Amino acid sequence: MQASDIKKVLIIGSGTMGRHIGLQNALYGCDVVFYDINEEILQKALTHIGKIAAGLVRGGYITEEMAQAARARISMTTDMAAAAADVNLVSESVPENIELKKKVWGEFSKYLPKDAILTTNTSTLLPSMFAESSGDPARFLAWHFAMPVFLLNIVDVMPHPGTDPAITEIMIEHSRRVGQTPIYIAKEWPKYVYNEMFVSLLAAAQRLVVNDVASVEDIDRAWMVIMEMPRGPFGIMDNVGLDTCLAVTKEAVAADPNYPYGKEIIAMFQAKVDANERGRKTGKGFYTYPNPTYEQPGFVDRVYPKYKK
Numbered sequence: 001m002q003a004s005d006i007k008k009v010l011i012i013g014s015g016t017m018g019r020h021i022g023l024q025n026a027l028y029g030c031d032v033v034f035y036d037i038n039e040e041i042l043q044k045a046l047t048h049i050g051k052i053a054a055g056l057v058r059g060g061y062i063t064e065e066m067a068q069a070a071r072a073r074i075s076m077t078t079d080m081a082a083a084a085a086d087v088n089l090v091s092e093s094v095p096e097n098i099e100l101k102k103k104v105w106g107e108f109s110k111y112l113p114k115d116a117i118l119t120t121n122t123s124t125l126l127p128s129m130f131a132e133s134s135g136d137p138a139r140f141l142a143w144h145f146a147m148p149v150f151l152l153n154i155v156d157v158m159p160h161p162g163t164d165p166a167i168t169e170i171m172i173e174h175s176r177r178v179g180q181t182p183i184y185i186a187k188e189w190p191k192y193v194y195n196e197m198f199v200s201l202l203a204a205a206q207r208l209v210v211n212d213v214a215s216v217e218d219i220d221r222a223w224m225v226i227m228e229m230p231r232g233p234f235g236i237m238d239n240v241g242l243d244t245c246l247a248v249t250k251e252a253v254a255a256d257p258n259y260p261y262g263k264e265i266i267a268m269f270q271a272k273v274d275a276n277e278r279g280r281k282t283g284k285g286f287y288t289y290p291n292p293t294y295e296q297p298g299f300v301d302r303v304y305p306k307y308k309k
């Protein structure tokens with residue numbers, strides 16, 4: 001099998017991620033079938049996929065014709081056997097729960113073609129944790145996307161020790177075929193590449209603030225200017241949502257009792273959440289929205305060429 005043999009893709013789970021991954025494959029010429037637990041969810045997904053595509057048309061990333069052609073390649077079903085028929089590639093995006101993922105893969109393994117490539121979009125689990133339930137660990141690996149998929153076109157390709165290297169190669173190639181930049185993860189690693197760096201950045205910024213080393217604004221300024229970024233770590237946290245930051249930190253502290261300043265960081269987020277300052281979505285977090293100060297002139301003083309002829 002080669003990447004060009006991937007003509008039909010099954011998306012298991014038509015939620016936030018499944019919709020984007022399915023549309024991405026359809027935009028680049030694959031037939032895409034979605035499977036979910038009921039018709040209502042699938043219809044909602046179809047409507048939302050139309051909106052995602054319309055946004056890409058408005059932004060000038062694709063044409064109306066491309067959006068319509070992609071739409072024509074998409075179908076939806078709640079029938080597992082029908083969903084699995086003749087697919088060459090499977091991308092699973094059911095909720096991040098290992099028992100659920102094992103169950104879904106176990107059920108689908110009875111119907112999937114014997115040569116289909118089997119991928120999971122898990123964020124935090126390792127593929128080896130549930131490779132067995134897929135029915136053929138050698139064809140199983142993680143194919144992990146960033147949101148929004150079309151625009152943040154970085155995808156992790158992470159095999160587990162039992163994945164056939166030829167399958168990994170095909171997925172690296174297929175990633176390119178569908179407009180994504182593959183990041184090959186040579187060994188299983190929780191959080192992949194970007195998230196590993198991202199989580200460390202945020203944790204460092206949080207440590208600085210809970211120790212009263214510098215202000216939120218100054219920490220963001222330093223990052224924004226030196227890294228040439230539109231926002232700093234606290235602006236990013238506001239966009240992620242401070243309730244999510246609280247949940248993620250609680251989990252990390254539970255897993256590592258020596259997590260540096262875990263108690264203080266949790267208390268900082270808890271106070272924000274209790275005050276309903278959950279970030280951009282509630283209009284207030286570390287900054288107020290819309291028009292947070294970090295987006296206003298004068299927040300950073302960047303140096304621009306003045307004397308260039």
Ligand SMILES: NC(=O)c1ccc[n+]([C@@H]2O[C@H](COP(=O)([O-])OP(=O)(O)OC[C@H]3O[C@@H](n4cnc5c(N)ncnc54)[C@H](O)[C@@H]3O)[C@@H](O)[C@H]2O)c1
Nearest residue numbers: 013014015016017018036037093094095096121122123147
């Ligand atoms: N949201 C993100 O930004 C993001 C980014 C990368 C990876 N992920 C990962 O992607 C996966 C899905 O996340 P999401 O944000 O799309 O979740 P979601 O809750 O938005 O969507 C999950 C979908 O799975 C469906 N589902 C539930 N049980 C099912 C079953 N038994 N069979 C088939 N479908 C079922 C749900 O109805 C829903 O449509 C998770 O593993 C998550 O860690 C999420």
